[in-house]
Every structure is written in C-alpha cells, then in structure tokens.
Amino acid sequence: MSFTIYLSGEIHTDWREKIKQGILENQLNIEILTPITDHDSSDNVGLKILGVEQNNFWKDHKAAKINALRTNSYINRSDIVIIKFGDKYKQWNAAFDAGIATSLGIPTIILHDPDLTHPLKEIDAAALAVTETPQQIVEILKYISQS
Numbered sequence: 383m384s385f386t387i388y389l390s391g392e393i394h395t396d397w398r399e400k401i402k403q404g405i406l407e408n409q410l411n412i413e414i415l416t417p418i419t420d421h422d423s424s425d426n427v428g429l430k431i432l433g434v435e436q437n438n439f440w441k442d443h444k445a446a447k448i449n450a451l452r453t454n455s456y457i458n459r460s461d462i463v464i465i466k467f468g469d470k471y472k473q474w475n476a477a478f479d480a481g482i483a484t485s486l487g488i489p490t491i492i493l494h495d496p497d498l499t500h501p502l503k504e505i506d507a508a509a510l511a512v513t514e515t516p517q518q519i520v521e522i523l524k525y526i527s528q529s
Contacts, residue, residue, distance in 0.1 A: 383527055384411040388460040388483075390453070391476035392468035393419040397493065397516045401464070404520030410527050415456040417449065417475075424449055449475075457482050464519060467494040467502055477505060484508045491519055 389398045398416060405412050418424045428435075428444025435441040453475075457463055463483040465476050483490050492509040493516065494502060506512045513519050 383529060384413070385461045385523070385527065386413040386415060386459055387523075388415045388456045388463045388479075389466075390417065390457075390463055390479040391466035391473050391493075392471070393417075393421065394468060394470060395466075397466050400516035401519055401523075404517065405523065408520065408524050410523055412523060412527070415460060417453055417456075453479060454482065457488065458486065460488055462489050462491060464491045464493065465505075467492070467498055467505075469495055469498060480505050480508065491522060493519060 389401065398414075398419070402414055405414065418427070425442075425445055427448045428446075429441055431448065432444050435444065457479060460483070463479060465480050465483075467473050467476055480490055480492070490509045491511045491513060492502065492506055493513045496514060499506065511522055513522070
C-alpha cells in the first residue's frame with residue numbers, strides 16, 4: 383500500500399529527518415511532502431516574486447498567501463497530515479493546517495511533548511493519533527502500510 387503524507391509544523395528540530403529516515407529504513411512506500419522549512423525563504427517569498435513592500439503587514443500577507451498555495455495543495459494531495467507542535471515557538475500555521483486537514487476529512491497524526499497536552503487538547507481530540515516521538519509515527523506508518 384502506498385501513501386502520501388504531509389509533514390507540517392515546527393521547523394527548528396530534525397523530526398522530519400527522523401521520520402524520513404524511518405520510512406527509508408523500513409522501505410515504506412510513502413511519498414513525503416513538506417513546507418519550505420528555510421525561514422528566510424518562506425518569509426520573503428512574496429518580496430522575491432511580487433516585489434518590495436514598505437509595510438511589513440503586506441510583506442507578510444504576500445508570503446502567507448504564496449505559502450498557503452503550496453500548503454493547501456499539498457494537504458489536498460495527502461492521505462495523512464502529520465503535524466508537529468514545538469514548545470519554543472507558537473506554530474499558528476500548524477494549527478491552521480490541522481483545521482484544514484480535519485475539515486477535508488484527511489486524517490491527522492499530531493506530534494508534541496506531553497507538556498503541550500492541555501493547550502492542544504482540541505487539536506488532539508480531532509486527530510486519529512497523538513504521539514510524542516518521531517519513532518512512534520514511523521511505527522504507525524509501518525503498521526498501516528502492512529498488506
């Protein structure tokens with residue numbers, strides 16, 4: 383069985399690489415889609431493509447719209463959306479991605495530290511799995527990939 387997964391959320395740790403490595407090691411037939419994880423590239427895409435803005439609101443607005451084109455397209459292509467919430471930065475975009483996936487009926491797997499259980503309780507309640515480590519996600523992917 384093959385799957386397409388979108389890895390959304392926190393960009394400051396190597397959780398995506400751990401999941402990718404587990405998929406490779408277990409020879410799972412899974413296509414991986416990701417957002418642009420280079421902060422500067424993501425934040426400045428609007429300026430780069432559409433031109434300079436004097437007001438930061440419009441700079442961010444342009445970038446958000448272009449990034450949303452990518453994100454929404456990838457979520458729509460996905461069988462499963464995996465979303466990591468980190469404790470250092472607020473991942474509003476990850477919460478938004480969880481809402482989009484849920485509204486489209488695309489299953490989500492949430493990844494976060496136990497300390498975030500209370501603030502993420504509504505997002506966790508909508509997910510089909512809530513995990514604490516990338517290895518747990520790999521184990522879920524192995525399980526659902528069995529024929």
